[in-house]
Amino acid sequence: MVNAVITARLDYGNCLLYGVSKALLDRIQKVQNTAARLVTRSSKREHITPILADLHWLPVSFRPQYKILTYVYQSLHGLAPSYIKDLIMEYKPTRSLRSESTSRLVVPKIRTKTYGERRLGWAAAFLWNDLPNDIKQKRIFISESFLQVYLGFIILFVLLSLASLSLSTLPIFQRKLTICEARDLLLYNHKYEDDIENFFAKVKCDSSAEDVLRSIYLKYGNYTDDETFQEDIKEKEASGMGKEYINEMKLKWKLKKISLPNKSARLKVFDLIDLIVLVVFAVDLILRLVTCPSIASYYKSALNVIDTVVLICGILGYVLEKVLINFTYDRGDLDILVYLQQLRVFRLIRVVQNVAAIKVLAFCFKTNIKEILILMLFLFVGVNIFANMLFFVEPKNISSIPQAWWWGIITMTTVGYGDLYPVTFSGRIIGSLCAVSGVIVLALIIPIFVNNFLALYELACLLQKEKDRKPKTKTLKIKVEPSKF
Structure with missing residues (x-):
């Protein structure tokens, strides 16, 4: 919500903020500082610089410079629109000079210093020429189509891995030894x-x-x-x-x-699929670690840790299948190495974590954590009360209080598997009270969470539509009449 409501407004047309007075930038910086403290729930006494660094937020004074340099980079690589390309000219000396290989821009002449230096052509050339040569000569842009292909490639192999592990347990996909x-x-x-x-x-x-x-x-x-x-x-x-x-x-x-x-063994095609999947994810992890600026920061994410653990377990399980005969055809404690591959489904969460609905859902869980805890507390109290009552009323049907807990959970959550049920008249009365109280508790708490989610999701959709809306271009129609001679 902060990115949609505040950060998006700060970045909209912020190239006009280049060269303005420090007093005006400080006023806008206070808005960003308040938003950062709201996201991290920090106090006003904490220094704002490390908070912005943890969020990877540039200060307001540097954001216009970053956007202008982005325009220059896109223009030099043919990715910017023509009206921006016309304002940026590469420096090409008339004779061979050492500055020819430095990727410099022509700084246009200006008449006034106050407003002339705020022009996009002058500011872009000045900021770009001030960058080190190794940064200017790097081509770090990745096209959107390439990212879509990469995401589709990873999703394909995740689904392939899950399908291989699941389908190999079916008898029709197994063979005799x-x-x-x-x-x-x-x-x-x-x-x-x-x-x-x-x-x-x-x-x-x-x-x-x-x-x-x-x-x-x-x-x-x-x-x-x-x-x-x-x-x-x-x-x-x-x-x-x-x-x-x-x-x-x-x-x-x-x-x-x-x-x-x-005994039976799975088809050999599943072994080939597992080998290909392990090779693909191993190469993907190696490339991530090689290109990652900080490995320690990379493993601060729980998804990255799970991804690495699953890959290591998959490699160990594949090696043990080829080395230990009893591990290949018999079930044992080491099978956990193979079935941990199901945790690879968390890779799909990484893919969809930037979807608006997922962001809103995570935000609702954070904001409604008190309501969720209250719901769990009511369920805990109700399960204990009704389970203990049922245990003493039906000693023949319920063998222990923990077994009655299971009955209380599936009854209050309106699941009702049917494996445990009261037989006596008093037990059925207790079961009816347990089911009705569970419906009341769920009906009082869950709508609060659902209403917050729907309201925030509708707001996120409106902001996304406003962001994606293209400005309408008006065409000027001029009627030219032939001159009369």
């Missing part, structure tokens, strides 16, 4: 006989574990116990069967007793 994957999981931290391990080492990894086991069961399914199998082995040895054939039958009988893990 191959025989090699089942072998690795079976032999992980387990020791079997050498002939069994040699058999699994020679199998083809493109076949599934179910197909291999099915072939063994079909071939040796008529053997129900060891005695039947041993009798058949003795008969085959007596009939002169080869030793290799007998050993193969013994090996297959051992394999029949081994139960391969019946």
Whole structure:
């Protein structure tokens, strides 16, 4: 609201403030100081300079200079309108001089000092020539289309990451383990006989574990116990069967007793998507840190901290999936590293944090924090009272007071999942009073927050429309009659 009502007014046409008296600028500076103290809720005794520095607000005396230099920069790079370009002329010497590479402007001649130095052409040339050469030669402008492409690119990969993690838990997007994957999981931290391990080492990894086991069961399914199998082995040895054939039958009988893990794995395309997403966000974070003026200031934002933690957890989870076999196919405590990727949704908050509705919503939460605390207090008192009453009235249905708390929360907030409900007549009376009191509390507090939000949002929309409104250009129509001779 301060940016929309006060700061926008200070910046509107402030190029005219260049060169005015210090007394007039001090009067406008008091308005900015009051707005800064209002935003930061600082007292009048605190010094205003560090407050303005924390808000990244230029003092009033420097804001016209910044806007004039912005016009010059846009004009030199072909981004300013023609009526501003005509007022700014680059200095081009008639012969080769060292000043040719300093990107200087031609300072026009003026007749009066008081008003002549306030002209845009003279002020722009004077301020631009006074800048260091390394600043004037930098091209730091980023087009709006590039920013839109970047934001769309980041949003795409955020949604891709969330979709990959969520869809990979569906059975239709999972596959059965191959025989090699089942072998690795079976032999992980387990020791079997050498002939069994040699058999699994020679199998083809493109076949599934179910197909291999099915072939063994079909071939040796008529053997129900060891005695039947041993009798058949003795008969085959007596009939002169080869030793290799007998050993193969013994090996297959051992394999029949081994139960391969019946687990599923997600499709390999999700692993590829996760790898691409991690690479993109890692490069994005590195570029942010390299171009950031202060890393300490960068990590003062909670969104930046969450973004970095999620990226580190994602990299660790991906590495552990490739190193630890049981982490890949079994669920455990380390799965939190993978499911923390859902916190990447906070990146979307960074994208929409400059939307008017989001700003108004955050401001309403700050201004109505007392009403929200009162609502939480009423809910806390009501839940405790009705939960304790229900616990003593219905000892068979409610096993503990914390369980009754859960019933009180879902009843007063009018959710009512139906997992807990009173059975006796007195319990139903308590439940009715609890539901009615919850509706009354919500109906008294929530409209205050909603009305404030709607009023502030309508004001923000009106200010945005006024800011975006283009001035109407009037065309002068002149009717020229042919001269009479």
